[in-house]
Amino acid sequence: MKRFADLFSAIDQSTKTTVKVDALARYFAEAPEQDRLWTIALFSGRRPRRAVTTTRLREWGAEMAGIPLWLFEECYPIVGDLAETIALVLPPAETRDDRPLAAWITDLRALSDADEDARRTFVEEAWTTLGGTERFLFNKLITGGFRMGVSQKLMTRALARATGRSEAELAHRLMGNWQPDTTSWDALIEADDPGADASRPYPFYLAYALEGTPEDLGATDDWRAEWKWDGIRGQLILRDGQYFVWSRGEELMTDRFPELARACDYLPDGTVLDGELLVWKAASDSPASFNALQKRIGRKTVPKKLLAEAPVVLHAYDLLEWGGQDLRETPFATRRALLENACSDLPPEAPVRLSPQLDFDSWDVLADLRADARAEQAEGLMLKRADSPYLAGRKKGDWWKWKLDPLTIDAVMIYAQSGHGRRANLFTDFTFAVRSGNDLVPFTKAYSGLTDAEFREITAWVRKNTLQRFGPVRQVTPHHVFEIAFEGIQESPRHKSGVALRFPRMSRWRKDKPLQEANTLDDLKDMLRIYG
Amino acid sequence: MAREPVLTFTDKGIYCAAGNFYIDPWRPVDRALITHGHADHARPGHGSYLATHAALPVMRHRLGSISAQGTAFGEQIIINDARVSFHPAGHVPGSAQIRVEAGGEVWVASGDYKTEADGLSEAFEPVRCQHFITESTFGLPVFNWQPQKNVAQQINDWWAGCARAGKTAFLGAYALGKAQRLLTLLDAGIGPILTHGAVEATNRVLREQGIVLPETVQATADIRPKDHPGAIVLAPPSALGSAWARRFGPQESAFASGWMQLRGVRRRRAGDRGFVISDHADWTGLLGAIRETGAENIYVTHGYTEIFSRYLNENGWNAQIVPTEFGDDAADPEDEA
Numbered sequence: 074m075k076r077f078a079d080l081f082s083a084i085d086q087s088t089k090t091t092v093k094v095d096a097l098a099r100y101f102a103e104a105p106e107q108d109r110l111w112t113i114a115l116f117s118g119r120r121p122r123r124a125v126t127t128t129r130l131r132e133w134g135a136e137m138a139g140i141p142l143w144l145f146e147e148c149y150p151i152v153g154d155l156a157e158t159i160a161l162v163l164p165p166a167e168t169r170d171d172r173p174l175a176a177w178i179t180d181l182r183a184l185s186d187a188d189e190d191a192r193r194t195f196v197e198e199a200w201t202t203l204g205g206t207e208r209f210l211f212n213k214l215i216t217g218g219f220r221m222g223v224s225q226k227l228m229t230r231a232l233a234r235a236t237g238r239s240e241a242e243l244a245h246r247l248m249g250n251w252q253p254d255t256t257s258w259d260a261l262i263e264a265d266d267p268g269a270d271a272s273r274p275y276p277f278y279l280a281y282a283l284e285g286t287p288e289d290l291g292a293t294d295d296w297r298a299e300w301k302w303d304g305i306r307g308q309l310i311l312r313d314g315q316y317f318v319w320s321r322g323e324e325l326m327t328d329r330f331p332e333l334a335r336a337c338d339y340l341p342d343g344t345v346l347d348g349e350l351l352v353w354k355a356a357s358d359s360p361a362s363f364n365a366l367q368k369r370i371g372r373k374t375v376p377k378k379l380l381a382e383a384p385v386v387l388h389a390y391d392l393l394e395w396g397g398q399d400l401r402e403t404p405f406a407t408r409r410a411l412l413e414n415a416c417s418d419l420p421p422e423a424p425v426r427l428s429p430q431l432d433f434d435s436w437d438v439l440a441d442l443r444a445d446a447r448a449e450q451a452e453g454l455m456l457k458r459a460d461s462p463y464l465a466g467r468k469k470g471d472w473w474k475w476k477l478d479p480l481t482i483d484a485v486m487i488y489a490q491s492g493h494g495r496r497a498n499l500f501t502d503f504t505f506a507v508r509s510g511n512d513l514v515p516f517t518k519a520y521s522g523l524t525d526a527e528f529r530e531i532t533a534w535v536r537k538n539t540l541q542r543f544g545p546v547r548q549v550t551p552h553h554v555f556e557i558a559f560e561g562i563q564e565s566p567r568h569k570s571g572v573a574l575r576f577p578r579m580s581r582w583r584k585d586k587p588l589q590e591a592n593t594l595d596d597l598k599d600m601l602r603i604y605g
Numbered sequence: 606m607a608r609e610p611v612l613t614f615t616d617k618g619i620y621c622a623a624g625n626f627y628i629d630p631w632r633p634v635d636r637a638l639i640t641h642g643h644a645d646h647a648r649p650g651h652g653s654y655l656a657t658h659a660a661l662p663v664m665r666h667r668l669g670s671i672s673a674q675g676t677a678f679g680e681q682i683i684i685n686d687a688r689v690s691f692h693p694a695g696h697v698p699g700s701a702q703i704r705v706e707a708g709g710e711v712w713v714a715s716g717d718y719k720t721e722a723d724g725l726s727e728a729f730e731p732v733r734c735q736h737f738i739t740e741s742t743f744g745l746p747v748f749n750w751q752p753q754k755n756v757a758q759q760i761n762d763w764w765a766g767c768a769r770a771g772k773t774a775f776l777g778a779y780a781l782g783k784a785q786r787l788l789t790l791l792d793a794g795i796g797p798i799l800t801h802g803a804v805e806a807t808n809r810v811l812r813e814q815g816i817v818l819p820e821t822v823q824a825t826a827d828i829r830p831k832d833h834p835g836a837i838v839l840a841p842p843s844a845l846g847s848a849w850a851r852r853f854g855p856q857e858s859a860f861a862s863g864w865m866q867l868r869g870v871r872r873r874r875a876g877d878r879g880f881v882i883s884d885h886a887d888w889t890g891l892l893g894a895i896r897e898t899g900a901e902n903i904y905v906t907h908g909y910t911e912i913f914s915r916y917l918n919e920n921g922w923n924a925q926i927v928p929t930e931f932g933d934d935a936a937d938p939e940d941e942a
Contacts, residue, residue, distance in 0.1 A: 085868070086878055140746050141919065147912045148747045153869045161747035161866065209868075498870055525873060 077174040078206040097231030107175035110253040120217045124184035134159040156212030166204030244465045249273035271312040274319040275393050276465035280472035287436050298431040300451035302349040303363050311344045332424050339423045343397030348389035360450045388428040401463040453477045479558035482592045486553045489535045490546045500532045509594040516570035522579035554591045556581040562605050611707045623707035624687030628714045640716025641700035657691050660699030666810045694718035695729030696884050697782030712736040720890035725786050731897035738904040742885040744913030750887045757790035765795050767857050768835030775858040777842035780804045784839050796835030799824040804839045
């Protein structure tokens with residue numbers, strides 16, 4: 074565990090990419106094979122099945138620390154991480170153990186079959202044996218969630234350096250459904266046939282946001298434009314007579330979208346599509362709002378009624394595999410032509426549609442189209458270079474998203490709550506209101522958009538201007554006005570104000586605006602009428 | 606008729622009616638007793654100041670021309686109907702707990718304190734009393750400090766690593782107290798010790814009053830980083846990553862504070878490293894200090910007041926939260942802890 078803890082510390086302590094990649098590459102070159110596999114698994118969101126509930130962990134931790142459970146529960150939100158809270162309240166370790174990571178994981182997995190007394194004994198012994206970072210990581214193995222500043226991209230780069238293989242190949246090998254105990258280092262990284270797994274997706278190609286205007290991109294002839302849909306990016310794989318749906322976050326979502334099974338009836342085996350999952354309204358032949366899709370995302374199994382109310386269709390915009398051939402190196406325009414051909418005979422009941430391309434012969438024409446994106450239920454436009462290959466990850470140059478400017482409203486801060494994790498000890502979660510006569514009507518929360526320095530400044534202000542406390546929430550003197558930016562507005566009976574915003578964030582601290590100049594509930598309702 | 610308490614909590618700060626004075630007041634008053642020179646305790650504008658001899662030079666340096674009187678630790682002073690004495694708080698050089706006795710009752714306002722002797726500040730002394738006012742900056746069981754020598758080792762190891770890699774080590778720390786404490790922990794064998802002007806100004810004041818600090822060189826505008834290979838630079842946290850720091854070329858930065866105990870804060874505030882070292886008492890230190898006073902009545906201020914006082918009440922003390930509507934005035938309380 075010490076080697077893994079040292080790796081973790083090296084990565085956690087640095088903000089510099091090169092330092093992180095160096096540490097990872099060294100680890101992949103030196104650590105025992107099973108440890109390497111598990112490290113890749115943990116850093117890509119795969120973890121051993123949870124053998125102990127977090128409730129038990131809290132109880133055992135508090136008891137061993139000699140503090141009442143309520144005090145432990147008070148500490149947790151301040152620290153922001155359960156594994157860390159437990160590691161901090163416990164007394165220092167008494168002995169040392171230096172078994173490798175994989176050995177600890179094997180023991181943890183065996184716990185699933187043990188009774189509660191045995192589990193407790195194991196966990197308490199681990200706590201007395203492991204100190205500092207190792208204890209924290211042991212807790213993390215149980216609670217999961219190794220988000221620690223190592224992106225898949227960084228890990229792939231380090232693996233490439235340690236193994237001499239290309240990043241693109243490794244990225245593809247690491248995708249999909251593998252687990253450390255059903256594969257080996259050789260099978261995952263070294264063996265010749267990485268395509269053996271029918272469900273394995275391609276790494277998604279992600280676009281950067283276009284800053285400014287598209288004139289700098291050059292001649293319009295070199296570019297293709299599409300609507301940027303407000304749905305979920307998804308990859309639909311048809312292989313071996315089966316279908317698989319992957320999210321951009323590399324989550325297998327097949328079971329959540331049973332209607333896509335029928336894609337096998339209309340498209341040949343050996344096809345992989347990249348597109349947007351949208352709830353489709355047959356009556357108006359248009360996409361429903363993101364809200365409708367949200368109901369589907371939350372459900373692992375979909376009730377029939379919901380399936381009928383909110384049917385999902387894949388809007389395909391790229392073809393990554395055709396006839397079992399990987400097309401990613403083929404220019405976009407060619408892939409697109411093949412895609413249009415493949416989709417040309419699809420009947421309306423097929424769960425796949427071609428996402429249209431937009432006609433434009435000047436950037437001005439395209440700018441006008443973009444201005445109408447909201448009417449099309451789109452967030453803006455996507456620009457793709459006609460000769461671009463399908464790259465892996467977020468890369469600059471060939472693909473751009475050109476989103477609509479957000480909607481904005483000036484609102485008054487009325488409640489503040491402290492953040493957790495990286496933002497523990499700072500007030501970062503705020504509730505905002507609009508004016509209505511002499512009242513203030515809360516209508517949204519926002520958590521992001523300020524700099525660390527601004528969060529520190531507002532935190533000092535909140536401490537001095539608290540009117541009332543409700544648990545962790547503080548009501549503050551209505552004084553500060555913030556510009557809230559958001560992507561969409563919807564009617565919502567669940568909110569006091571009657572509206573719900575999409576992606577609200579603080580875009581500017583309007584120190585220049587007095588309270589009286591904040592927007593009103595009527596302004597908000599006008600926006601709902603126009604954009605809702 | 607209930608007797609007026611010896612100390613009361615007013616909108617100007619802690620007030621003693623028997624002596625007609627305030628302790629660390631927030632607003633201008635005629636007579637202020639000051640526990641130590643940090644800005645949220647020693648504020649400008651009071652008619653007269655009383656502090657320890659060791660705390661006064663820094664206060665004069667920061668507040669300019671003030672009407673101030675010094676006292677020795679343990680010296681008995683009669684102010685109207687109150688008997689007052691100052692006792693070491695171990696927070697920074699000269700920092701004191703203020704003992705106030707009137708009508709047979711003893712109260713202690715402890716200001717900021719830590720219980721581990723740091724070798725620089727006068728070591729914390731428990732003072733027996735019936736009423737104890739305590740801070741709670743780190744009043745949660747997740748805050749437990751390692752012995753100072755362990756942290757010193759970590760800092761020196763880091764510095765030596767930077768020096769080997771040809772980098773300048775920037776260590777961010779509060780300019781009064783923490784910076785000087787760190788100075789005394791550094792292993793001067795590793796390389797030269799440079800200071801930011803704000804740190805050096807305080808060094809100068811403390812040296813003049815007889816406190817021995819290692820040799821330092823102020824990193825002025827005309828200093829040539831090349832002349833000081835393998836250096837460590839002590840600077841206020843705000844100077845880390847500034848243009849002033851960047852001209853030193855390849856560098857690593859670290860931040861030394863009790864808040865570095867929390868990974869979230871460490872990732873937000875520390876550049877490359879965070880060292881857990883504080884001039885405030887940790888959880889064990891707070892509870893130990895309270896126990897040793899023998900006081901039954903505890904007044905909790907500055908920090909996790911609600912949680913800490915609830916815990917005290919459940920464990921046999923009569924604890925209450927001191928209303929601090931003027932709260933932590935420091936723009937960035939993390940910087941000074």
